[in-house]
Amino acid sequence: MAILQANRISKHFDGLVAVNKVSFVLNPGEILGLIGPNGAGKTTVVNMIAGVYPPTEGEIHFKGKPIHGLKPYRIGRMGIARTFQVVKPFPGMTVKENVAVGAMFGARGKRRSAKEAMEKAEEVLEFVGLADQKDRRADQLGVAFRKRLEMAKALAMSPDVVLFDEVMAGLNFGEIDQAVQMIQKIRHSGITILVIEHVMRAIKNLCDRVFVLHHGEKIADGPVEEVLNDENVIKAYLGKRFKELTH
Numbered sequence: 001m002a003i004l005q006a007n008r009i010s011k012h013f014d015g016l017v018a019v020n021k022v023s024f025v026l027n028p029g030e031i032l033g034l035i036g037p038n039g040a041g042k043t044t045v046v047n048m049i050a051g052v053y054p055p056t057e058g059e060i061h062f063k064g065k066p067i068h069g070l071k072p073y074r075i076g077r078m079g080i081a082r083t084f085q086v087v088k089p090f091p092g093m094t095v096k097e098n099v100a101v102g103a104m105f106g107a108r109g110k111r112r113s114a115k116e117a118m119e120k121a122e123e124v125l126e127f128v129g130l131a132d133q134k135d136r137r138a139d140q141l142g143v144a145f146r147k148r149l150e151m152a153k154a155l156a157m158s159p160d161v162v163l164f165d166e167v168m169a170g171l172n173f174g175e176i177d178q179a180v181q182m183i184q185k186i187r188h189s190g191i192t193i194l195v196i197e198h199v200m201r202a203i204k205n206l207c208d209r210v211f212v213l214h215h216g217e218k219i220a221d222g223p224v225e226e227v228l229n230d231e232n233v234i235k236a237y238l239g240k241r242f243k244e245l246t247h
């Protein structure tokens, strides 16, 4: 059974149809990619899953239960965590304190005390390789560490599913490869992943399957190689130079 399933979800902002009747499944243990041009509706899909706003129509089920329309904190507690495209660490707080805040939410319904949250933060910072940065002020980190902190905050919620929204934007090649390895390690720890990314090198190295949005509609869904070679996808998103860049 799918761990997460969206059934014909749409989001309308006044007159704008940002997402139009999109369906997809996320199977336990897989890494599913979501790609598409700027403004295609990718973040809107993540926001609907995470409960930032409800779908205008359609349903979302997590572990067989409906979650559309629930508040973000309830969805977090059920076991879905997400990162934000624009990374905003809590100002004035250390790296460890930022992660501890994540640890106090989520936790699959369990409440953590401040002490337990700090312990969980230590564990997660070790996992993502930020242990030696833990006492720095989070707003003083460079972009690669900030992205890793964003991942750590999500992991501190002990989620079953993580939605990664462009965690590689602004990274150099070496940092992208490190982020790819990190996401593989997260999958091996038993977490199911949806990843939104413009970095095709990462999509190719990470994903089992990928689906493509264009003007809010799903235009392709399938194994990565197949989708990235699909004529419609190349025309709508990847462009002619894609093959030269990635082959």
Ligand SMILES: Nc1ncnc2c1ncn2[C@@H]1O[C@H](COP(=O)(O)OP(=O)(O)OP(=O)(O)O)[C@@H](O)[C@H]1O
Residues within 6 Å of the ligand: 013, 016, 018, 036, 037, 038, 039, 040, 041, 042, 043, 044, 045, 085
């Ligand atoms: N809160 C909002 N109010 C009004 N319009 C919105 C809102 N959020 C998104 N939109 C619009 O919905 C469309 C889809 O936006 P979305 O951010 O989901 O695209 P995206 O695929 O994530 O793009 P990008 O790759 O640039 O992040 C865009 O036209 C955007 O301007």
